[in-house]
Amino acid sequence: MPVKKNKKWLIFLLVVILLNIPNLSTWERFQYPETYFFELFERVLKCGLLSVIFLSLFSKPWMAWVVNWSLFLWWMPFSLAARELTGSSITANLVATALASSPGEIKSLLLSLSIYWILIFFFWNALCLAFFYFLWSRKNWQWENSVRIKCIILSVLMLLIPYIFLGKSSEFSLGNNIHGGLVDKFIEEDRWNGFESDLITAFPYELPLSIAHYFKAKAVVNWAREKKGIVEPEIKLRMQENAPEVIVLVIGESSSRNAWHLFHKEAPETTPRLSKRAQFDDGLLIFGNVVAQATATRQAVPSILTNQPLIWPDGKANIHATPSIVSMAGKAGYETAWFSNQAAIGQYDGIIAAYAEEANKRAFLNPSSFTRQGTYDNVLLNPMTIALNEGEKSFIVLHTLGSHFQFLHRYPSGFGPFPMSEEITQTYANSIAYTDQFVESVIAELEEKGRRAVMIYVSDHGQALPSKSCGTTDINRFGAEAYEIPVIIWLSQQYREVNGDAFHALKKNINGIYTSSSVFGTIVRMIGVDGLRKDESGIKSFFDRTDKNTPQMVISPAQREVNFSSAVQRDSCFIGK
Incomplete structure (x- = not known):
């Protein structure tokens, strides 16, 4: 029984590690070398603790795997590809590029990916499917409630430590902004404050947060477009006979x-x-x-x-x-x-x-x-x-x-x-x-x-x-x-x-x-x-x-x-x- 119990919790640990593989990549190393390792440690620790909390919500390993695979793990190769090919995590700009492109342009973008990444995507998901069958055959396995509760309490406390003892808070507010009106809106939508600011470049939060960021930013762009549509130009153009085609x-x-x-x-x-x-x-x-x-x-x-x-x-x-x-x-x-x-x-x-x-x-x-x-x-x-x-x-x-x-x-x-x-x-x-x-x-x-x-x-x-x-x-x-x-x-x-x-x-x-x-x-x-x-x-x-x-x-x-x-x-x- 102790061996089986250890196996169950090794699976728990394995999923936590898998959820943080992209966060261990070194794509940011040369952008801010002085603080890189500290920020990497901070992000990986925070993401690891959040992963522990999320996994602790499930009592059965097979169910935890299905949810994490269907929500996050299936697209992890794309997260790794983004880091290698674009030098950044998945961002709101990447989301904007995809949404502003036609189906044909998206197809061309995907085809521009190396066959290496396409093979990794299918191979990775085949492994995920195989692991699901492994856990399904052991669907009677359970993570003990008492241990899960302890994991949640300990992780929450560790996440709160910087805010309790260091008073960590947002560094930006519109009240301190020297710009006015229009520019304020563009600056505001481009700033991520508080807890989520550390997560927008981290897997698996980068995609949902980037999508949210995109729609927030897009709303400001649309607002600006409407603002300049209120007043008509003083002059109107009429194409002359010899005008450029x-x-x-x-x-x-x-x-x-x-x-x-x-x-x-x-x-x-x-x-x-x-x-x-x-x-x-x-x-x-x-x-x-x-x-x-x-x-x-x-x-x-x-x-x-x-x-x-x-x-x-x-x-x-x-x-x-x-x-x-x-x-x-x-x-x-x-x-x-x-x-x-x-x-x-x-x-x-x-x-x-x-x-x-x-x-x-x-x-x-x-x-x-x-x-x-x-x-x-x-x-x-x-x-x-x-x-x-x-x-x-x-x-x-x-x-x-x-x-x-x-x-x-x-x-x-x-x-x-x-x-x-x-x-x-x-x-x-x-x-x-x-x-x-x-x-x-x-x-x-x-x-x-x-x-x-x-x-x-x-x-x-x-x-x-x-x-x-x-x-x-x-x-x-x-x-x-x-x-x-x-x-x-x-x-x-x-x-x-x-x-x-x-x-x-x-x-x-x-x-x-x-x-x-x-x-x-x-x-x-x-x-x-x-x-x-x-x-x-x-x-x-x-x-x-x-x-x-x-x-x-x-x-x-x-x-x-x-x-x-x-x-x-x-x-x-x-x-x-």
């Missing part, structure tokens, strides 16, 4: 103009493809004096898309926010699409996702996040091709991950002018080279279609690298390079043939002084404004002439509006100092 807006990420050899000949050879195209393609227009209005994505991108954004570049909410160029293009007769390699929800991405919701078709194709490996930007090319084939008039936004830190995560191993390097400035150069390849691929696809097509590439903001002259030893967004962005406009031959005046106007202005907000006005002018001539909309664009005194108003790191050129003269290492 296809417009592709590529939004880059953290791309500094000086890192592009195309713009800055002293830079490494980071743009071989576009530099080659510039030698023979008159339709490639290179705007070399454009700055971002802000150096945070969620503050910079909205003003690229509309002249009445959800939040202004300084981060303040706009009570007069309107739908963006995506909605305007849709009402003008374009089939609209938004394909993103960034997240669909979150404190940093939710505001941008609210604009993506305006598109007829949308897909978020990065199951990870901007802090980890994730997918490369070329994942956006196939959806773009499909959208081009399906619509006669297409307006497509491609939101890339570009050169977001860590740079070596943004391109395949062995790519770029410094293929074997891990040095920060060289990996940044490699990420720019990958953007060069991506943009050239977009242009080549449009060129092949033979339609009146326009491609506009604009980075949300730049990136300042470590600099001896500035005394900086790490990347930052304080200096001029964080504002100086590349802008490229490509016009197909078919578009240029019937829009000669527009082409020559843009070509004359490639050295003009602009901010990224001119992208919106440029697209408006290309499509056409209902009831007005194209030059009467009153919205700044790359069609408008500028002079050396034209101000470039940007938001400094101190969140003050400054004239960029004046700020650079004072201190190019810290704008607005």
Whole structure:
């Protein structure tokens, strides 16, 4: 009898261990090495105690196994795969990627998994089934009530110790938030406080908590979408006879103009493809004096898309926010699409996702996040091709991950002018080279279609690298390079043939002084404004002439509006100092 009793409790211990296998993986080790082992121990201990409490609710081992297998253990291989392939646990962003994808895209995502993981999934569940039969044949086995009660009491007490003796509590509250209104909501939905904050990255809680987090975040995105739908844009678009049949807006990420050899000949050879195209393609227009209005994505991108954004570049909410160029293009007769390699929800991405919701078709194709490996930007090319084939008039936004830190995560191993390097400035150069390849691929696809097509590439903001002259030893967004962005406009031959005046106007202005907000006005002018001539909309664009005194108003790191050129003269290492 003692032997049988020991076997029964060994099964109890085995299930507790199985429920915590993914929690023992080392996927977070290099993200915060100083505290990693302490946090790993804390999470495994908490999850282990919760597993003990849950198992202690069952008296029969076979029943405990069936419940745990059907709820948690069957999908454990997916949890392990997520950690290995995306560098994170299952997250709300991964849930968003799945739910925002079509069945065909989900199928492609699953097929992209190594056969190794598929075999593990089936083999693991076959083992689970075999173990069920083993326990079913011993269905008279029971875990003693007295021992189970002791396990519950002891586990609960151990879980309460940090809260009783250390006073552990939430570190965040909206009352301490310096932002207001709209931004508050995105920050609030992205914070997990108290007990569940330790569990959102732990198996088996990661999936249900991530699903809950997704719907909470999605509600904020929907709220933001409705908020900007209350006020109609002051202007309405009407597609002119010679308007582009296809417009592709590529939004880059953290791309500094000086890192592009195309713009800055002293830079490494980071743009071989576009530099080659510039030698023979008159339709490639290179705007070399454009700055971002802000150096945070969620503050910079909205003003690229509309002249009445959800939040202004300084981060303040706009009570007069309107739908963006995506909605305007849709009402003008374009089939609209938004394909993103960034997240669909979150404190940093939710505001941008609210604009993506305006598109007829949308897909978020990065199951990870901007802090980890994730997918490369070329994942956006196939959806773009499909959208081009399906619509006669297409307006497509491609939101890339570009050169977001860590740079070596943004391109395949062995790519770029410094293929074997891990040095920060060289990996940044490699990420720019990958953007060069991506943009050239977009242009080549449009060129092949033979339609009146326009491609506009604009980075949300730049990136300042470590600099001896500035005394900086790490990347930052304080200096001029964080504002100086590349802008490229490509016009197909078919578009240029019937829009000669527009082409020559843009070509004359490639050295003009602009901010990224001119992208919106440029697209408006290309499509056409209902009831007005194209030059009467009153919205700044790359069609408008500028002079050396034209101000470039940007938001400094101190969140003050400054004239960029004046700020650079004072201190190019810290704008607005």
